[in-house]
Amino acid sequence: MPEELLRVENLQVEFRSGLTTTKAVNGVSFTLNKKENIGIVGESGSGKSVTATSLLRLIPEPPGIISDGNIFFEEKDLLKLSKKEMRAIRGNEISMIFQDPSTSLNPVYTVGNQIIESIRTHEKISKKEAKQKAIKMLELVGIPSPEKRINMYPHEFSGGMRQRVMIAIALACNPKLLIADEPTTALDVTVQAQILDLMKNLQDEFNTAIIMITHDLGVVWETCDKVLVMYAGNVVESGTVEQIHDNPMHPYTWGLLDSQITESVNNDEPLPTIPGSPPDLSQEVRGCPFAARCPFAQDICFSKKPEMVETEDNHYVSCHFQTKDKRLDRKEQQNDRAIVKG
Amino acid sequence: MGKYIIKRIINMIPTLLIVAIIVFLITRMIPGDPAAVMLGPQASVQEVEKLTEELGLNKPLHIQFFDYIGNLLQGDFGNSLTYNQPIADLIMDRFPNTVILAISALIIAIMIGVPAGIISATRQNSILDYTVTTISLIGVSMPVFWLGVMLVLYFSVNLGWFPSTGMGSMDEGFFTFIRHLILPSLTLATIPMSQFARITRSSMLEVVSQDYVKTARSKGVREFIVICKHAFKNAFTPLLTVMGLQISSLLGGAVLTETIFSWPGMGLLIIDAIEKRDFVVVQGTVLFIALIFVVVNLVVDILYKVVNPKINYSSNKGGTS
Amino acid sequence: MTSLQATEAAEVMERTRKRERSVFRKLIKNRLAAFGLFVIALLFVTAIFAPVIATHPPNQMDVTKSLLGPGEAGHLLGTDSYGRDIFSRLIYGSRVSLIVGIAAVVFGAFFGSFLGVIAGYFGGKFDSIIMRIMDGLFAFPFILLAITLMTVLGQGLVNAIIAIGIANIPGFARVVRGQVLNVKESEYIAVTKSLGAKHSRIIFQHVLPNSFAPLIVYATMSVAGAIISEASLSFLGLGIQPPTASWGSMLQEGRNFLVLNPHMATFSGLAILITVLGINLFGDGLRDALDPKMKL
Numbered sequence: 001m002p003e004e005l006l007r008v009e010n011l012q013v014e015f016r017s018g019l020t021t022t023k024a025v026n027g028v029s030f031t032l033n034k035k036e037n038i039g040i041v042g043e044s045g046s047g048k049s050v051t052a053t054s055l056l057r058l059i060p061e062p063p064g065i066i067s068d069g070n071i072f073f074e075e076k077d078l079l080k081l082s083k084k085e086m087r088a089i090r091g092n093e094i095s096m097i098f099q100d101p102s103t104s105l106n107p108v109y110t111v112g113n114q115i116i117e118s119i120r121t122h123e124k125i126s127k128k129e130a131k132q133k134a135i136k137m138l139e140l141v142g143i144p145s146p147e148k149r150i151n152m153y154p155h156e157f158s159g160g161m162r163q164r165v166m167i168a169i170a171l172a173c174n175p176k177l178l179i180a181d182e183p184t185t186a187l188d189v190t191v192q193a194q195i196l197d198l199m200k201n202l203q204d205e206f207n208t209a210i211i212m213i214t215h216d217l218g219v220v221w222e223t224c225d226k227v228l229v230m231y232a233g234n235v236v237e238s239g240t241v242e243q244i245h246d247n248p249m250h251p252y253t254w255g256l257l258d259s260q261i262t263e264s265v266n267n268d269e270p271l272p273t274i275p276g277s278p279p280d281l282s283q284e285v286r287g288c289p290f291a292a293r294c295p296f297a298q299d300i301c302f303s304k305k306p307e308m309v310e311t312e313d314n315h316y317v318s319c320h321f322q323t324k325d326k327r328l329d330r331k332e333q334q335n336d337r338a339i340v341k342g
Numbered sequence: 343m344g345k346y347i348i349k350r351i352i353n354m355i356p357t358l359l360i361v362a363i364i365v366f367l368i369t370r371m372i373p374g375d376p377a378a379v380m381l382g383p384q385a386s387v388q389e390v391e392k393l394t395e396e397l398g399l400n401k402p403l404h405i406q407f408f409d410y411i412g413n414l415l416q417g418d419f420g421n422s423l424t425y426n427q428p429i430a431d432l433i434m435d436r437f438p439n440t441v442i443l444a445i446s447a448l449i450i451a452i453m454i455g456v457p458a459g460i461i462s463a464t465r466q467n468s469i470l471d472y473t474v475t476t477i478s479l480i481g482v483s484m485p486v487f488w489l490g491v492m493l494v495l496y497f498s499v500n501l502g503w504f505p506s507t508g509m510g511s512m513d514e515g516f517f518t519f520i521r522h523l524i525l526p527s528l529t530l531a532t533i534p535m536s537q538f539a540r541i542t543r544s545s546m547l548e549v550v551s552q553d554y555v556k557t558a559r560s561k562g563v564r565e566f567i568v569i570c571k572h573a574f575k576n577a578f579t580p581l582l583t584v585m586g587l588q589i590s591s592l593l594g595g596a597v598l599t600e601t602i603f604s605w606p607g608m609g610l611l612i613i614d615a616i617e618k619r620d621f622v623v624v625q626g627t628v629l630f631i632a633l634i635f636v637v638v639n640l641v642v643d644i645l646y647k648v649v650n651p652k653i654n655y656s657s658n659k660g661g662t663s
Numbered sequence: 664m665t666s667l668q669a670t671e672a673a674e675v676m677e678r679t680r681k682r683e684r685s686v687f688r689k690l691i692k693n694r695l696a697a698f699g700l701f702v703i704a705l706l707f708v709t710a711i712f713a714p715v716i717a718t719h720p721p722n723q724m725d726v727t728k729s730l731l732g733p734g735e736a737g738h739l740l741g742t743d744s745y746g747r748d749i750f751s752r753l754i755y756g757s758r759v760s761l762i763v764g765i766a767a768v769v770f771g772a773f774f775g776s777f778l779g780v781i782a783g784y785f786g787g788k789f790d791s792i793i794m795r796i797m798d799g800l801f802a803f804p805f806i807l808l809a810i811t812l813m814t815v816l817g818q819g820l821v822n823a824i825i826a827i828g829i830a831n832i833p834g835f836a837r838v839v840r841g842q843v844l845n846v847k848e849s850e851y852i853a854v855t856k857s858l859g860a861k862h863s864r865i866i867f868q869h870v871l872p873n874s875f876a877p878l879i880v881y882a883t884m885s886v887a888g889a890i891i892s893e894a895s896l897s898f899l900g901l902g903i904q905p906p907t908a909s910w911g912s913m914l915q916e917g918r919n920f921l922v923l924n925p926h927m928a929t930f931s932g933l934a935i936l937i938t939v940l941g942i943n944l945f946g947d948g949l950r951d952a953l954d955p956k957m958k959l
Contacts, residue, residue: 056560058556058559058560060551083565087562087563087564088562089562090559090560090561090562091560091561091562091563092562095560095561096557096560098553098556098557100553103552103553103554104553104554104556104557105554105557106554106557106558106572106575106576107554107576108575108576108649109572109575114557117558117561117563118561118562118563121561121562121563122562166557169557169561356795357795357798357799357802360795360796360798360799361799361802361803363799364796364799364800364803365811368811368812368815369815371815371816372815479940479943479944480936480940482943483887483936483939483940483943484936484939485891485894485895485914485932485935485936485939487894487895487898487911487914488914488928488931488932488933488935488936489932491914491917491918491921491928491932492928492929492932494921495921495925495928495929499921499922590801590804590805591804591805591806593804593807594804594805594806594807595804595806597804597806597807597810597899598806598895598898598899601899602918612807612810613899616810616814616901621814624811624814628803628807628811631803631804631807632802632803633802635802635803635804636802639802
């Protein structure tokens with residue numbers, strides 16, 4: 001029986017400026033077990049980054065506010081902790097790495113200083129010991145000659161090396177959960193694979209669970225056990241990697257899958273994209289948020305918001321139509337496309 | 343680093359030379375016979391001739407200039423007629439007083455302006471922020487001489503808390519010294535203080551939304567340290583530039599402040615010398631202030647590199663990554 | 664052909680007008696800038712209509728009525744030691760501030776821009792010689808340079824304009840040079856050059872108009888500085904010759920009667936403060952309206 005690490009219930013995050021309220025996250029729920037990896041995928045603006053940042057209560061307040069929901073981390077409700085108790089969790093039990101390693105390290109301090117700071121914030125050890133530990137961490141994340149490198153500034157590192165430093169900072173206190181917000185997006189393709197490999201290897205060593213925020217389903221297939229597909233602040237589909245990969249149910253997930261680069265696709269063909277853009281989150285959306293862009297939308301989609309329905313074991317989808325008819329439609333659609341291509 | 347400093351010092355030499363040329367030329371712009379102007383209308387022809395001889399004004403301009411530079415290199419700023427002593431001595435007498443005034447003003451400006459700017463930025467759009475913004479806006483528009491006069495009116499004349507003029511010597515006790523120092527240094531501090539608050543606020547606002555500040559928070563670092571260590575050190579570079587520039591207005595403002603409070607510094611010396619038409623003193627003192635400013639700017643530039651490791655020492659351009 | 668050019672010209676003018684309108688709208692929306700604009704307008708009205716607004720001739724002395732308090736004997740803000748009406752002198756003083764403020768900045772902007780364009784556009788030796796001299800001038804605290812020049816030139820309105828104007832030259836040279844370097848790098852200048860345009864044409868038709876926005880913001884701020892400088896010079900007895908009313912010299916005179924009659928010093932200083940504050944607010948607003956990212 002896997003042990004539960006994190007349970008998010010009905011998380012709602014709003015950004016208020018003047019008279020407009022933007023509902024960036026609108027009722028997200030999921031659970032994560034120890035040593036498990038979950039991927040949160042969606043377009044930019046889908047609320048995936050805000051969800052991740054809210055877990056550490058790091059959204060800027062004001063204008064942001066977590067207006068509703070619960071976040072249970074090992075039975076502690078993070079939203080009820082004092083600021084001091086929350087700080088003891090950050091970087092210690094839950095760590096985070098960010099998208100752009102060129103801006104997430106402080107340019108005016110050496111990387112050593114930044115790793116040691118993280119260690120000494122949570123562990124009462126001497127500077128010397130902390131430095132030894134920092135060197136060990138740099139070695140673990142694959143930085144050559146760490147004794148020398150520890151005294152260098154971030155701008156003296158390449159992009160991939162900086163992300164390795166970020167990982168070293170994040171794992172320095174042996175956290176139980178690592179939140180990675182698009183950790184490979186800003187990197188070269190060749191470096192991306194190295195960083196993902198590194199994260200997987202270190203996960204085995206540190207027994208860390210990972211929340212992987214990404215818009216790249218390829219990353220999810222490679223690293224995750226579970227997937228959460230987000231659209232306009234809502235979870236539209238969730239399930240295991242196998243379920244989402246082999247049997248996607250939501251039209252938005254189909255769109256995401258179709259826009260992935262796969263080997264079978266002829267490179268001369270432009271990748272299909274989902275037409276239209278996400279709704280304005282400062283407006284109240286009646287009905288399904290994806291309806292306006294959904295090729296299968298019916299009248300009901302515009303008037304009634306669909307419930308989350310379990311279609312198979314632990315596979316949930318938020319759509320009015322989970323019948324085989326719809327999937328047949330999809331098959332037909334793919335055939336149509338194949339014909340056009342041919 | 344050492345190479346960079348040497349290069350900057352060598353680069354400074356032409357600027358110093360140009361400063362000397364400018365001062366030399368300005369004083370040669372005096373309409374009519376400078377010696378006659380200096381001695382006043384009641385001087386005899388012989389006296390004027392004697393002074394012309396003494397100042398070398400009868401020599402060709404370029405010879406005068408080379409004499410002038412030659413003397414300067416030996417630390418000879420000329421002699422004052424009215425004070426009857428070498429100008430270098432006069433400057434050395436007065437310069438420490440100006441330094442005391444300028445440094446205490448700078449300390450007040452930094453101690454109040456910088457924290458005010460930080461608080462203002464971290465509580466953007468709060469009442470506190472509006473207060474700091476408004477006061478600093480009024481501060482940068484303040485005619486310092488008026489502020490000085492008003493401070494004298496309220497705190498010296500009406501309340502009698504502080505003396506209105508003069509400088510207290512340390513011999514009379516530290517307390518007297520401080521009592522004399524407070525009003526002049528507050529007056530002189532107003533503009534730099536407001537500038538510091540404004541620039542700190544705007545550069546902190548730019549910095550607090552940066553990713554590395556978020557990283558620091560995600561590590562569980564206390565907010566106070568996030569702001570003071572991670573954000574402020576990055577916001578410090580523009581602040582340092584402004585500080586360097588404010589040294590100039592501090593020295594300039596010192597002229598007015600010293601006049602109002604009869605503070606026996608370089609500024610009062612210049613104004614006294616102007617009244618006495620002792621142009622040699624004006625020339626020497628103004629030159630000295632300009633030289634000080636060039637040197638201070640050099641120090642600021644070097645500090646700049648110390649604070650910001652990203653700047654490449656070998657070239658003038660700042661290198662990124 | 665000609666009609667085509669005419670249409671193009673009309674389009675460009677229309678675009679410019681639209682842009683101007685939007686800049687103006689932004690300025691009005693910004694309450695602080697609007698206040699600044701109001702202060703500036705008030706200053707102009709006061710200076711132009713001084714004879715109408717003033718209640719007394721500014722230099723009319725009456726020793727029997729010296730140092731009256733505000734409101735006494737029909738003197739709105741009282742009288743000075745010579746019995747001159749302080750309110751009327753303040754009104755007339757706005758003329759000196761405005762004239763010196765604007766004329767000195769125009770003087771500095773003209774010569775400074777000229778040097779800045781030469782240095783930035785032609786580069787090389789021109790650049791290093793001009794900018795070295797500007798660095799030299801920058802070494803002098805602004806007010807000290809003006810004081811030294813006034814000592815040499817002697818008191819008077821024109822001399823004050825020249826002295827403050829010269830002190831303004833290096834600032835303008837630096838700003839304009841920076842702008843010219845920016846514009847010079849841009850593609851359309853390269854295109855114009857490759858079409859064989861003359862230097863003067865490139866400078867006047869392309870480089871200068873594109874440097875206009877930062878220049879106008881810098882000039883606005885400089886007017887505030889020039890007004891303070893004139894007041895400082897007059898306060899030190901180096902500026903405008905008496906008996907002409909200047910806010911700085913009124914403050915100097917008022918200082919001698921601080922105990923007996925503090926109003927004179929108070930009001931003249933307030934006039935300077937409000938004027939300078941207004942101009943600075945307007946300048947801030949102008950910068951935000953033209954280009955919020957402008958570094959000035």
